[in-house]
Amino acid sequence: MQILQDKKIVLGISGGIAAYKTPELVRRLKDQGADIRVVMTEGAKAFITPLTLQAISGNAVADSLLDTQAELAMGHIELAKWADLIIIAPATADVIARIAVGMANDLLTTLCLATSAPIALAPAMNQQMWHALATQANVKTLNERGYQIWGPGSGEQACGDIGLGRMLEVNELVTLSSDFFADKYLQGQHWVITAGPTREAIDPVRYISNHSSGKMGYAIAHAALRAGAKVTLISGPVTINAPVGCQLISVNSAEEMHQQALKIAPECTTFVACAAVADYRVANIATQKIKKTNDAMKLELVKNHDIVADVANLHDKPFMIGFAAETQNIEDYARGKLMRKNLDLIAANDVAKSGQGFNSDNNALVLYSAIDKTEIPLANKQIIAQKLVSLINQHYLAKQS
Numbered sequence: 511m512q513i514l515q516d517k518k519i520v521l522g523i524s525g526g527i528a529a530y531k532t533p534e535l536v537r538r539l540k541d542q543g544a545d546i547r548v549v550m551t552e553g554a555k556a557f558i559t560p561l562t563l564q565a566i567s568g569n570a571v572a573d574s575l576l577d578t579q580a581e582l583a584m585g586h587i588e589l590a591k592w593a594d595l596i597i598i599a600p601a602t603a604d605v606i607a608r609i610a611v612g613m614a615n616d617l618l619t620t621l622c623l624a625t626s627a628p629i630a631l632a633p634a635m636n637q638q639m640w641h642a643l644a645t646q647a648n649v650k651t652l653n654e655r656g657y658q659i660w661g662p663g664s665g666e667q668a669c670g671d672i673g674l675g676r677m678l679e680v681n682e683l684v685t686l687s688s689d690f691f692a693d694k695y696l697q698g699q700h701w702v703i704t705a706g707p708t709r710e711a712i713d714p715v716r717y718i719s720n721h722s723s724g725k726m727g728y729a730i731a732h733a734a735l736r737a738g739a740k741v742t743l744i745s746g747p748v749t750i751n752a753p754v755g756c757q758l759i760s761v762n763s764a765e766e767m768h769q770q771a772l773k774i775a776p777e778c779t780t781f782v783a784c785a786a787v788a789d790y791r792v793a794n795i796a797t798q799k800i801k802k803t804n805d806a807m808k809l810e811l812v813k814n815h816d817i818v819a820d821v822a823n824l825h826d827k828p829f830m831i832g833f834a835a836e837t838q839n840i841e842d843y844a845r846g847k848l849m850r851k852n853l854d855l856i857a858a859n860d861v862a863k864s865g866q867g868f869n870s871d872n873n874a875l876v877l878y879s880a881i882d883k884t885e886i887p888l889a890n891k892q893i894i895a896q897k898l899v900s901l902i903n904q905h906y907l908a909k910q911s
């Protein structure tokens with residue numbers, strides 16, 4: 511069953527340029543099974559017509575508090591009671607301010623006062639307006655009152671400015687909506703996840719690295735967030751976006767990842783080492799670009815710290831999960847790492863098989879503990895991550911009891 515099946519969502523649209531994206535948002539939420547009612551402010555109608563949203567949502571659009579016809583049918587109180595979730599996207603600085611002070615001077619702000627449903631705001635405004643002290647104070651107030659704040663994203667804005675203030679993309683808002691309704695079984699836990707490759711510099715322009723794309727680690731971060739955990743992602747250089755809502759710590763080298771991991775690990779409940787960390791680094795990094803003067807060259811390499819093993823040796827170690835990327839003798843090697851690195855669990859993947867492992871959208875894992883093993887068959891990394899996170903939690907809870 512789709513996670514938004516039969517979920518009743520009111521989409522409130524206020525008057526920002528990002529309103530042009532809302533028909534697509536309605537369509538994608540409906541694809542996931544949601545029933546959508548649209549409420550528009552007067553400003554929103556300057557950017558997109560109610561007729562468009564009525565056609566796409568399949569329901570009449572509400573835009574006036576004083577509409578006698580609308581109040582005969584699904585009036586504002588009924589709408590407020592009907593909703594499982596109210597999403598305001600785009601949420602302008604103006605609508606955020608009006609909600610924060612409890613105004614009820616149009617249908618949308620009145621709904622916010624009249625509902626007991628959770629409310630999510632997807633801010634969208636010029637970066638200067640987003641950073642304005644008044645906006646920040648309003649957002650903080652609403653956050654403290656339990657409003658979900660989804661975004662904003664960063665990038666080029668309609669006005670030409672660059673910075674924070676873009677409404678999140680439609681796919682991100684749909685993901686956040688379905689995550690919102692997911693079972694929050696990791697509430698209260700803090701997961702730290704390493705992901706991606708590391709880069710070991712040779713000189714200012716060259717480095718040693720590997721084919722990790724970060725997809726597996728990022729999928730685990732998303733699955734843990736969706737299940738309600740606080741998530742810190744320590745990531746090597748990748749080209750994918752971190753899931754909205756996690757704390758991202760970007761690093762380059764194994765030694766930087768080691769430093770960050772040891773700093774944050776004492777605060778977490780669960781540590782997942784999914785990064786493909788370089789085992790060695792160059793002993794003497796050249797300060798200038800190395801010239802091709804010789805036919806051959808030798809690089810002296812020295813061993814990097816073993817990040818996951820060092821975290822597992824902390825006095826108050828978190829629940830520890832490592833990965834094993836193997837091409838042969840998978841069970842033996844994985845179990846060897848489980849013991850040697852002092853881990854609670856290890857997820858082994860066969861990286862010799864095509865269509866899974868490094869830089870693929872799919873993977874297959876076998877999760878080993880000291881006493882048992884569980885297979886997670888080939889699937890998309892998002893699905894693998896959800897199964898893995900749930901299994902890790904079962905082992906974690908068993909260890910606590």
Ligand code: PMT
Nearest residue numbers: 722723724725726783786787817818832833834835868869
């Ligand atoms: O990023 P993707 O393209 O999605 O690919 C996913 C993946 C194949 C990278 C992932 O599933 C995976 O297997 N990650 C671990 C890769 C790896 O380095 O495996 P390993 O067997 O060499 O290391 C064993 C464990 O020790 C791992 O948890 C690793 O993070 C950790 N390690 C290794 C060396 C080191 N110096 N520090 C570490 O913490």
